[in-house]
Amino acid sequence: MTSKTRKITGWVLSGLIGLMLFASAIDKIKGSEHALQMGTSFGISAETYTFLGCIEFLSVLLFLFQRSGVLGTLLLSSYLGGAIATHLQHQQNILFPMAIEAAVWITAIIRFPELTRRFGNPKSLNERTA
Template sequence: MTTKTKNVAGWVMSGLISLMLSASAVDKLMGSGHALQMATSFGLSADTYWVLGIIELLSVVLFVYPRTGILGTLLLSSYLGGAIATHLQHQQDIAFPAAIEVFIWLTAIIRFGELTARLLNKSVVNNQVS
């Protein structure tokens, strides 16, 4: 895959992730009926769900910004790990948060050569793993 193709794919995937998770965060922040229903089903108050919306939105911003993208990846991964654990605890399907988690990591591997190099124990030259 050429560098230009990787860059375009990485940004398109990042855009999809940011749109999806930003919509989820805004839903929590606005306290929509669906969000409040989910909060109640998990035994959370509206205020706690609002805080989760802030955390989610900040993590997305850090993920999209290139300099803090790896930190954002780790925060989103942790956030979704908590979502998966919560879904398991309440006997709900984990397919959707797990799929988002996988998509985030695939995007991070495409976007961040240094992360890929670290995971594969290789070196990075000009953002290319060797």
């Protein structure tokens, strides 16, 4: 994949993930009826669900900015891991949060070459540090 193609693909995927997760965060922050029903089904108060929306919003912002993208990836991964655990605890389908987490990591690997180097060829890291 050429550098230009990689960059375009990374930003398109980032935009799609950002839109989806921003919508989810805004839904939680505004306290829509759907969000409150979801929070209640998990045993989460409205205030806590609003706080979770703020965390999600901040994590997405960090993910979208190039300089803080790796940190945003880690925060989104943690957030979505919690969503998966909560869904498992309440016997709900985990396919959607798992798919989003996979998309976040695939996008991060495309956008941030340092992750590709870190995960792709561990020998090259050892040679640099030695």
